[in-house]
Amino acid sequence: MSSVLYxxxxxxxxxxxxxxxxxxxxxxxxxxxxxLSALADKHQLDADKWSPFVTDSxxxxxxxxxxxxxxxxxxxxxxxxxxxxxxxxxxGRLSDHRWVRVPVGVVVEFFRAIPVLxxxxxxxxxxxxxxxxxxxxxxxxxxxxxxxxxxxxVIAEVVRAGVLSLPRGQGDAAVALGMRKGQTMLYVLxxxxxxxxxxxxxxxxxxxxxxxxxxxxLLGYAELLSQNRQITANYGANTIATFTxxxxxxxxxxxxxxxxxxxxxxxxxxxxxxxxxTLPAQAGATEVKSDAVSGA
Amino acid sequence: xxxxxxxxxxxxxGAFWVTAKLALYSALGSLVWGTALVAMRVSPVPLxxxxxxxxxxxVRNTPLTVVIxxxxxxxxxxxxxxxxxGRSEDIGFRLAILGLVAYTGTFVCEALRSGINxxxxxxxxxxxxxxxxxxxxLTLVVLPQAFRAVVAPLxxxxxxxxxxxxxxxxxxxxxAAFLMKEMIENEADALFAVFAVFAFGFIVLTLPTGLxxxxxxxxxxxxx
Numbered sequence: 001m002s003s004v005l006y007x008x009x010x011x012x013x014x015x016x017x018x019x020x021x022x023x024x025x026x027x028x029x030x031x032x033x034x035x036l037s038a039l040a041d042k043h044q045l046d047a048d049k050w051s052p053f054v055t056d057s058x059x060x061x062x063x064x065x066x067x068x069x070x071x072x073x074x075x076x077x078x079x080x081x082x083x084x085x086x087x088x089x090x091x092g093r094l095s096d097h098r099w100v101r102v103p104v105g106v107v108v109e110f111f112r113a114i115p116v117l118x119x120x121x122x123x124x125x126x127x128x129x130x131x132x133x134x135x136x137x138x139x140x141x142x143x144x145x146x147x148x149x150x151x152x153x154v155i156a157e158v159v160r161a162g163v164l165s166l167p168r169g170q171g172d173a174a175v176a177l178g179m180r181k182g183q184t185m186l187y188v189l190x191x192x193x194x195x196x197x198x199x200x201x202x203x204x205x206x207x208x209x210x211x212x213x214x215x216x217x218l219l220g221y222a223e224l225l226s227q228n229r230q231i232t233a234n235y236g237a238n239t240i241a242t243f244t245x246x247x248x249x250x251x252x253x254x255x256x257x258x259x260x261x262x263x264x265x266x267x268x269x270x271x272x273x274x275x276x277x278t279l280p281a282q283a284g285a286t287e288v289k290s291d292a293v294s295g296a
Numbered sequence: 297x298x299x300x301x302x303x304x305x306x307x308x309x310g311a312f313w314v315t316a317k318l319a320l321y322s323a324l325g326s327l328v329w330g331t332a333l334v335a336m337r338v339s340p341v342p343l344x345x346x347x348x349x350x351x352x353x354x355v356r357n358t359p360l361t362v363v364i365x366x367x368x369x370x371x372x373x374x375x376x377x378x379x380x381x382g383r384s385e386d387i388g389f390r391l392a393i394l395g396l397v398a399y400t401g402t403f404v405c406e407a408l409r410s411g412i413n414x415x416x417x418x419x420x421x422x423x424x425x426x427x428x429x430x431x432x433x434l435t436l437v438v439l440p441q442a443f444r445a446v447v448a449p450l451x452x453x454x455x456x457x458x459x460x461x462x463x464x465x466x467x468x469x470x471x472a473a474f475l476m477k478e479m480i481e482n483e484a485d486a487l488f489a490v491f492a493v494f495a496f497g498f499i500v501l502t503l504p505t506g507l508x509x510x511x512x513x514x515x516x517x518x519x520x
Contacts, residue, residue: 004417005438006340006430013340020341028347038375113499115459117473122491125480129487206357213361217466218477225362228369239374243366247358254357 039240049238053245056235063231067216067224068249074140074212074223078147079205085148086155091185093160104156111153117214120146124219139222143215147208154207158200162193199265206257210250224249300483300490311475312497318392318461318471319501323454325397330404331439337409340430348405356402360463364395368467385470392464400457407449411442416520444516451509455502472497 009017039045052059092104111119124142127133133141166189174184216226224246231242300306336348355363368391371377379390415438423437462473476494483490 004420005338005433007424009340017341021343024341024343024347038377042374042376044374110495110499113459113502114495115462115473115498117462117465118476118491118494118498121473121477121480122487125484125487129484210357210359210361213359214463214466217361217365217463225359225365228365237374239369243362243370247362247366250359250362251354251357255353258353258357 044238044240049236050241052235052238053241059231059235063227064224064245064249067222067227068253070140070221071209071212071223074143074147074215074221075205075209077140077144078151078208078212081144082148082151082155082208083201085152087159087190089152089156090159090163091190093156094163094185096181108153108156111149112157114150116146116150116211117218119149120214120219122146123149139215139219142219143212143221143223146215147211150211151204151208154204155201158197158204159193162197162200163189165196166192195268198268199261202257202261202264206254206261209254209257213250298486298489298493300479300486301493306475306479308475308493308497311470311472312501314389314469315458315461315471315497316501318389318396318464318469319454319458321393322396322400322461323457325393326400326404326453326457327450329397329401330408333401333405334408334412335434337405338412338434352402352405355399356406358399360395360399360460361466363399364392364463365466367391367395385468388464388467388469389471392461392467392469396457396460396464400453400460403453403456404450407446407453408439408442410449411446412438414445415441441518444518447509447513447516451506451513454509455505458501458505459498 007013036045043049089104089108092100093108095101095104120142123145124138127138127141127145128135163185170188170192171184174188179188212221212223213225215221216223220226228239228242228246232239235242301308333348333352336344337352339345339348368388371394372387372391378387379394381387419437419441420433423433428436461471464471465473465477468474472494476490479490480487
């Protein structure tokens with residue numbers, strides 16, 4: 001992209017670049033050699049620690065795939081509940097009535113400011129103390145509750161930004177046609193806002209998938225990450241191999257979602273005749289979650 | 297209802313102090329690492345560009361929990377890399393910083409990259425016309441303007457980072473979420489009070505950051 005930052009390399013610059021490349025390559029190789037020899041010292045590179053993932057289908061059918069299914073289940077439930085809730089909160093924040101707008105705003109800002117892990121732990125304790133949810137399902141309930149509360153408030157902001165990004169004329173025209181406020185929102189503003197928001201919503205899904213791993217590490221939810229304990233216990237302490245495979249599954253899954261978000265964004269931008277806004281894919285990211293980064 | 301605050305049994309301030317330290321050290325680390333990554337991503341050396349892109353795409357798509365738990369299980373327990381030894385909570389603290397820097401650096405890199413795109417091409421062209429090399433163009437002309445443009449996005453990254461420090465509880469760093477886990481178990485009858493205290497603590501940590509940096513973002517933004 002930023003070829004504007006440097007001149008087209010001439011003979012000297014090309015020679016210099018070759019030197020830089022060599023040095024950088026040497027540094028990378030040195031680091032790789034150091035890591036690999038440290039791994040080999042601890043017998044983490046032995047073939048029998050890695051081969052189960054290729055030769056033994058039970059690793060996949062007993063641990064990894066069920067774990068992945070749990071991860072996807074929690075993520076799917078969370079997004080399905082968070083979407084309508086977030087839309088309602090986002091519309092509530094746009095209300096003309098102060099007694100709706102202000103409380104909804106407080107709720108949204110509150111849940112956005114709290115780490116999602118705290119919400120999950122709190123939900124888990126509340127379910128244990130005040131409800132009869134069996135302890136088998138409690139981790140799932142807790143993870144979904146935490147994710148819904150946090151992501152609904154993030155989605156609320158995405159919805160609000162999406163509706164506000166529409167040209168003023170859209171709402172004015174609807175009012176001029178004699179539509180009521182509800183009709184204006186439901187038939188005119190929201191359908192257009194959804195297309196603007198789509199990339200941001202898909203990348204919020206990445207944040208949700210990543211945050212389900214919190215439930216595995218701290219709440220005893222049997223999702224993908226938590227399977228590392230069983231696998232390393234049953235296949236001879238192959239910690240590094242197990243973490244590599246688990247991380248790869250997450251990376252492939254999330255890369256697919258990220259690519260989808262990017263493609264949607266480009267498609268929507270092309271399909272629009274007038275130069276208009278599309279909420280960037282990272283808008284809701286926590287993590288750095290945002291705040292995408294949120295997520296964890 | 298809030299008697300557990302007076303009992304002296306829990307070191308609330310201490311736990312939030314650890315959270316604040318985690319956030320601060322990781323923020324400084326990821327600022328440096330993120331800047332290095334973005335320098336690689338826009339550099340004229342193809343191998344560095346490829347490394348920067350690959351690193352960002354891989355790490356950004358890995359859950360932070362996996363990164364941090366892998367630091368503990370992989371580095372500490374398997375390879376014996378503890379970054380200085382000591383008690384398990386100190387090891388957890390240092391490994392959590394390592395994991396947070398590795399993860400957050402990618403978001404800093406992405407923020408800075410979009411900041412570089414806001415700098416008008418004429419700035420870099422003028423710098424090149426003066427005969428500046430790539431490093432000079434980047435460090436003297438482009439990055440200073442890019443940094444001023446991305447104060448607000450970086451503030452969001454910092455707030456997310458502050459919240460993400462709770463993940464360190466997974467490797468028993470003695471920060472706020474770890475203490476909350478313990479208190480929830482011991483003070484089940486004061487559940488809502490415990491949650492309220494910790495929620496308040498995080499709002500106190502994140503709200504001023506947002507307001508202060510939001511104000512700074514307006515002051516620092518390059519008027520064009």
